Amino acid sequence: MKVYAIKRVLGLIPTIFVIISISFAMLHLAPGDPFSSERPIPPEVRANLEAKYGLDKSPVIQYFNYVGRLLHGDLGLSIFYKDYTVTEYILKSLPTSLTLGGLAMVLALSLGVTVGVLAALFKNTYIDYSLMGIAITGISIPLFVIGPVLQYVFALKLGLLPTSGWLSSINGWSAVIMPVVTLAFIYFAEIARITRGSILEVLKSDYIRTARAKGLSTRVVVVRHTLKGGLLPIVSFMGPTLASILTGSVVVEQIFRVPGIGRYFVESALHRDYFLLLGIVVIYAALLVVFNLIVDLLYVFLDPRIDYK
Amino acid sequence: MKSTEIKEPVITSVGSDNTDNILAEEAVKGGSLTKDAMRRLRKNKIAIIGLWIVGLYIILAITAPILPIHSFSDQVLSHQNLRPSLTKTAGQLLVESRIKSLMQQENVAEVSMLSRAAVSNYTEYSEMLALEERNLNGKLVMVNNRRYILGVDDLGRDVLARVIYGSQISIAVGIFGAITSVFIGTIIGAISGYVGGRTDYIIMRIVDVMYGLPYMLLVIMLMSIFGRNIFNLFLALALVSWLTTARVVRGQIMSLKNSLFVESARSMGASNLRIVFIHLIPNTLTVIIIFVTLGVPAFILTESFLSYLGLGVSAPYTSWGALVRDGVPSMSVYPWRLLVPSAAMVIFLFSMNFIGDGLRDALDPQDKKNL
Helix, strand or coil, X not given: CHHHHHHHHHHXXXXXHHHHHHHHHHHHHCCCCCCCCCCCCCHHHXXXXXXXXXXXXXXXXXXXXXXXXXXXCCCCECCCCCCCEHXXXXXXXXXXXXXXXXXXXXXXXXXXXXXXXXXXXXXXXXXHHHHHHHHHHHHHCCHHHHHHHHHHHHHHHCXXXXXXXXXXXXXXXXXXXXXXXXXXXXXXXXXXXXXXHHHHHHHCCHHHHHHHHCCCCHHHHHHHHHXXXXXXXXXXXXXXXXXXXXXXXXXXXXHCCCCCHHHHHHHHHHCCCHHHHHHHHHHHHHHHHHHHHHHHHHHHHHCCCXXXX | CCCCCCCCCCCCCCCCHHHXXXXXXXXXXXXXXXXXXXXHHHHCHHHHHHHHHHHHHHHHHHCHHHCCCCCXXXXXXXXXXXXXXXXXXXXXXXXXXXXXXXXXXXXXXCHHHCCHHHHHHHHHHHHHHHHCCEEECCEEECHHHCCCCCCECCCCCEHHHHHHHHHHHHHHHHXXXXXXXXXXXXXXXXXXXXXXXXXXXXXXXXXXXXXXXXXXXXXXXXXXXXXXXXXXXXXXXXXXXXXXXXXXXXXXHHHHCCCHHHHHHHHCCCCHHHHXXXXXHHHHHHHHXXXXXXXXXXXXXXXXXXXXXXXXXXCCCCCHHHHHHHHHHHCCCCCHHHHHHHHHHHHHHHHHHHHHHHHHHHHCHHHHHHC
């Protein structure tokens, strides 16, 4: 187990580098560059700009320069936003995204698992149908419809919550509610569906029958025996999902004007802001592989049949 | 529910030849896995309703050019943001708003209290509107006799027509995208699972790394490399979303490739290609069908998401996502511009998801106990 964990941690590094290299190559293959805009800039200015950011060298040298600086923890300068370095932008916006994503995930998980288990226990009854109806609604309605509708109802019509924004001295936590609920909604639906399916599967297995035959109460059978096995698919779903939810849902951040990292992600891709985009990719890749690792290690605790040797 | 159930043969006179024949026939029919699945699907009322709705959408999308609807791109600027109305023509709605503004000017509560000048003013106006002709695409059209049952957008285009033409693109992206991605995923997964060894290892590492690349980044990059158009849009989506299919198909093929029917095919001299494509892939059809049906709504969502961010289809073409984006800013004043495309999209996605779930339940042999 320890050997496996150490091996996996060492295996993370090449994965991150492959991801960075592919992103780097794609960025340079794409037509256009950070300085191509509607208004052409004089060639002398352009040459100066390219020299400043090191873009005048060949892509291969640029790549090694970038990786070299990355190993020193330097993510470079943003080309489009000139006020701060990439590291500063990420440090400024990542905590916001992490809070938004973390809260949404907690909400989605607690609701989703509860709903999924209830639906499974009451399979093919009206409870099941209505709960799963809600879940499928969650999967079918795009975020950018839920968000504006919530805004319209709770902010414009009822005036209960602020329309947009994030934690501030004026609004306090009230501004956090709508973005979190919106983001949680789709994941809640997904989690509820997966939970229902896997709990149904587990309920059919022999060890549950044994537990029942021992005369254990339904509560104990569900909580102690079924949940543990039934949560495996949820755990594997969580790995990649956590990374993407934590790096900020672009749409939610845009709708509610949340100052998270998602905003920079799309804008930097559109502006070909090489270093900012790569910086975000690095953070995303790191989070993703770390979460996947945690998920794999969690398996062992949840299912004793899995053994890494 | 009851009418769709296949009735058990009623045995009236035990031992008669007739009944035996029926029983034998039933047994043969029940034996086929596909028939079995179809029977279970037919029992699933919601999935069947979903199937009808999706069929209707597809027919509407295909027949859009011959449907009696207005053009999706012609702009009648005087009709900006007219509300939906089943009974009133555009001209009548314009007169209505004219009367309302006149009443406001004169500060009166009823039409009958309007001054004579105001009345003649609006009569003249309505006569003028009734006769007004507009040149649209070289044809003279009496635009004010038009009816807009789902309202008009901010550039004076019929929302109904835009939603129908938008569904063409959304549904096409969904279907072609899902089929392409599942196709790629099946081939790669089958090769990886069948060949095994180093090939399998390399392919699966590539898949792992691609899982690691941010999906949106890939799509945005592909769109900017190949240019923004509908074909590239679904190609970009397909290229980055075959991963899950590949993994699942690989798993299936790996568990099947050592089975007896593969061995006997090989012993009869079947080539590897033949074994993979004729014997193994058809056995994973269940997974493939489920991935396609559940892939369609996922693709439509992603497309709408890209359109919402402004990376999807470009004007004058439109899709559900683009329509929703256009509707959001003015939702408190002109709610239909948000609600109509949202409803069209949600109903379709809803139906597709129910069909997908129904198919999965019907095709999953593990669930057979619950027949």
